[in-house]
Amino acid sequence: MRxxxxxxxxxxxxxxxxxxxxxxxxxxIVWNIKVSFSDWRTSVPSHKWAGLAAYRDLNSDPAWSQDLxxxxxxxxxxxxxxxxxxxxxxxxxxxxxRGEGFFxxxxxxxxxxxxxxxxxxxxxxxNPAPGDRATGLNxxxxxxxxxxxxxxxxxxxxxGMAAMAMPAIWALSGYxxxxxxxxxxxxxEDLREAARMDGASEWRVYRHVVFPHLRPVxxxxxxxxxxxxxxxxxxxxxxxxxxxxxxxxxxxMWILIYDAQDYAKGAAIATLLLVGISALIVPYxxxxxxxxxxx
Amino acid sequence: xxxxxxxxxxxxxxxxxxxxxxxxxxxxxxxVPAAGNARPAAIGGTQASCQLEVFSWWTGGGExxxxxxxxxxxxxxxxxxxxxxxxxxxxxxxxxKAVLQQRLSAHKPPDSFQGHAGAELRDYIKAxxxxxxxxxxxxxxxxxxxxxxxxxxxxxxxxxxSVPVNIHRANILWYNPKVLKKAGITSVPxxxxxxxxxxxxxxxxxxxxxxxxxxxxxxxLWETVMIATIGPARWAAxxxxxxxxxxAGVTLALNRFKTxxxxxxxxxxxxxxxxxxxxxxxxxxxxxxxxxxxxxxxxGAKAGDNLGLKPKVDYGWAPVPGTAxxxxxxxxxxxxxxxxxxxxxxxxxxxxxxxxxxQDTFNPVKGSIPARQDANPKLYGPYLKxxxxxxxxxxxxxxxxxxxxxxxxxxADIDTALGLFLQTKDVKRFQSAxxxxxxxxxx
Numbered sequence: 001m002r003x004x005x006x007x008x009x010x011x012x013x014x015x016x017x018x019x020x021x022x023x024x025x026x027x028x029i030v031w032n033i034k035v036s037f038s039d040w041r042t043s044v045p046s047h048k049w050a051g052l053a054a055y056r057d058l059n060s061d062p063a064w065s066q067d068l069x070x071x072x073x074x075x076x077x078x079x080x081x082x083x084x085x086x087x088x089x090x091x092x093x094x095x096x097x098r099g100e101g102f103f104x105x106x107x108x109x110x111x112x113x114x115x116x117x118x119x120x121x122x123x124x125x126x127n128p129a130p131g132d133r134a135t136g137l138n139x140x141x142x143x144x145x146x147x148x149x150x151x152x153x154x155x156x157x158x159x160g161m162a163a164m165a166m167p168a169i170w171a172l173s174g175y176x177x178x179x180x181x182x183x184x185x186x187x188x189e190d191l192r193e194a195a196r197m198d199g200a201s202e203w204r205v206y207r208h209v210v211f212p213h214l215r216p217v218x219x220x221x222x223x224x225x226x227x228x229x230x231x232x233x234x235x236x237x238x239x240x241x242x243x244x245x246x247x248x249x250x251x252x253m254w255i256l257i258y259d260a261q262d263y264a265k266g267a268a269i270a271t272l273l274l275v276g277i278s279a280l281i282v283p284y285x286x287x288x289x290x291x292x293x294x295x
Numbered sequence: 296x297x298x299x300x301x302x303x304x305x306x307x308x309x310x311x312x313x314x315x316x317x318x319x320x321x322x323x324x325x326x327v328p329a330a331g332n333a334r335p336a337a338i339g340g341t342q343a344s345c346q347l348e349v350f351s352w353w354t355g356g357g358e359x360x361x362x363x364x365x366x367x368x369x370x371x372x373x374x375x376x377x378x379x380x381x382x383x384x385x386x387x388x389x390x391x392k393a394v395l396q397q398r399l400s401a402h403k404p405p406d407s408f409q410g411h412a413g414a415e416l417r418d419y420i421k422a423x424x425x426x427x428x429x430x431x432x433x434x435x436x437x438x439x440x441x442x443x444x445x446x447x448x449x450x451x452x453x454x455x456x457s458v459p460v461n462i463h464r465a466n467i468l469w470y471n472p473k474v475l476k477k478a479g480i481t482s483v484p485x486x487x488x489x490x491x492x493x494x495x496x497x498x499x500x501x502x503x504x505x506x507x508x509x510x511x512x513x514x515x516l517w518e519t520v521m522i523a524t525i526g527p528a529r530w531a532a533x534x535x536x537x538x539x540x541x542x543a544g545v546t547l548a549l550n551r552f553k554t555x556x557x558x559x560x561x562x563x564x565x566x567x568x569x570x571x572x573x574x575x576x577x578x579x580x581x582x583x584x585x586x587x588x589x590x591x592x593x594x595g596a597k598a599g600d601n602l603g604l605k606p607k608v609d610y611g612w613a614p615v616p617g618t619a620x621x622x623x624x625x626x627x628x629x630x631x632x633x634x635x636x637x638x639x640x641x642x643x644x645x646x647x648x649x650x651x652x653x654q655d656t657f658n659p660v661k662g663s664i665p666a667r668q669d670a671n672p673k674l675y676g677p678y679l680k681x682x683x684x685x686x687x688x689x690x691x692x693x694x695x696x697x698x699x700x701x702x703x704x705x706x707a708d709i710d711t712a713l714g715l716f717l718q719t720k721d722v723k724r725f726q727s728a729x730x731x732x733x734x735x736x737x738x
Contacts, residue, residue: 012319129560240564241509243510245718259706262707
């Protein structure tokens with residue numbers, strides 16, 4: 001208590017935030033988990049304990065396994081695509097070009113566009129209409145003579161969700177480019193000089209000196225992209241609406257709660273999403289805290 | 296011990312402390328207006344300024360225009376309680392229902408809210424969020440002018456909970472006469488085999504035989520095929536507890552549904568129902584099965600984003616093959632919310648909605664027919680005139696997708712099963728999913 005004057009005012013300043021977060025984030029998380037274990041499957045509230053009934057129901061639901069397939073395909077395509085495009089853009093810019101500020105801004109702008117707006121435009125670009133009704137990218141391919149590339153985009157049975165990841169890649173590669181650019185610039189020039197003096201070709205300089213430095217950047221990029229992609233909702237709704245062919249867990253949760261009024265099952269999906277994202281973020285937080293302690 | 300003291304001097308309010316205190320006070324002051332706004336705006340029915348809060352999803356096209364006319368009449372006759380239009384945009388009320396749920400759970404209901412008449416209201420009834428309004432029917436004699444078969448289908452546990460404002464028909468086959476001529480289809484199909492023959496002719500003529508839009512329009516098609524195959528009596532029986540969804544009639548209907556899907560456009564999931572209708576209007580498709588709001592889109596003014604077509608010239612209509620004489624009906628209706636802040640005004644609103652004047656004002660503009668059977672046909676366009684005569688004589692079959700026969704959970708379960716069927720085309724799995732859904736959700 002003796003040092004209250006030291007930490008007291010600080011605590012007082014953040015205490016409203018702490019209280020609000022405790023109630024509206026963690027309190028509601030606990031309440032949501034409680035609902036997922038309850039018997040509340042209709043419009044009439046019920047708080048009886050029902051154990052894992054909602055989770056078991058979800059597990060045996062064929063729509064849920066569809067959602068998991070969709071989100072897996074979307075996540076893998078999105079993360080791989082964004083990392084690749086972001087890395088390439090950063091690589092192109094890192095040695096310094098004329099008008100670098102302009103290019104950086106242009107590549108970063110898509111991140112400022114909301115997923116709904118991007119979704120509406122990409123929905124038109126990815127129009128799957130065949131033949132003479134084709135519009136969007138399909139008609140561009142046709143005019144460029146690569147008509148065989150025209151396909152069903154987000155409606156494709158097997159790769160539809162990979163096409164759905166394209167607007168997301170477009171939106172977020174600029175951000176990853178910024179991360180990697182900072183990473184590239186963080187490599188001291190004398191390290192590169194030293195490697196060149198030892199006779200390494202430029203490619204080997206990159207491979208053995210620069211890229212290892214980018215590992216922490218890739219890790220944080222993975223975590224950020226991962227948690228965006230697991231709960232993706234607005235992009236899916238803007239492009240695919242409310243139908244099973246493009247459904248993801250977040251969209252199914254929306255349907256269960258507002259259309260079916262199956263609150264326990266919807267809460268179960270919310271809890272599973274939380275667990276999935278925590279599995280990504282908590283180890284990362286532990287790793288960064290430990291790294292900072294060591295430094 | 297060092298004689299020089301490092302760090303903060305004691306016993307005086309330093310600049311740092313004063314700055315922190317000021318920051319803290321400023322932050323605390325920011326919270327005060329937020330706390331003040333948390334108090335509910337409407338306190339109760341005893342307020343001096345009465346405002347009738349009516350919640351609906353009528354935000355576009357004929358519905359908004361019709362509602363605007365009703366509001367004008369209401370405001371003229373009820374100067375003391377003006378209309379507060381609380382609409383939420385979003386197809387067929389999906390978003391509105393979500394917003395409404397939040398208000399009802401927070402115990403801040405509107406006075407009256409829109410819902411499809413029938414089983415869609417069952418969840419509100421069970422959660423005690425609406426009041427029975429048998430007294431309104433008796434007092435204003437609505438039970439004498441609305442068809443008994445309609446009223447019996449919207450009665451739950453012996454009580455009525457909403458006033459139907461309009462009637463739409465879901466089982467209509469829309470076609471383009473020019474396309475039919477080009478494909479050599481000489482008469483509009485009336486039976487299943489005639490339908491398949493016509494679809495084959497359309498395919499041979501290189502037009503889309505049956506245009507389709509995103510998933511819910513497949514649900515819509517499914518219900519018309521079910522009614523066409525098993526008939527309205529067995530259709531009604533399917534929605535009672537203990538019904539048998541595993542019988543051969545359902546299997547036949549599902550197989551016919553699968554056949555019809557093979558005649559649809561491959562990009563259906565990316566289209567809206569209007570896009571699918573436009574394919575027929577533009578001559579790119581022969582047939583489209585959709586509710587009679589399609590007529591409003593086809594014949595409505597171009598200024599309102601409609602197509603401005605001439606009925607019977609640019610487009611035609613007929614009952615879905617196999618459903619002649621059956622009215623696959625749905626109805627927009629209004630309820631009396633429990634705990635309505637202005638209950639007496641809400642009761643007056645419902646009485647007004649069931650009146651001939653309101654229904655004959657709203658429906659010609661909306662593109663539907665009144666639930667009352669004493670409509671003035673002169674006010675209605677060509678399609679609606681035909682619909683009025685049909686409504687008087689047809690047998691009624693309640694719509695599945697539009698909330699008459701299935702409560703919310705069952706509705707969502709069937710929609711999920713159908714979504715899976717659209718991908719797998721596996722009739723056996725679809726039927727067993729329907730059986731499971733009926734077992735779980737029929738009450």
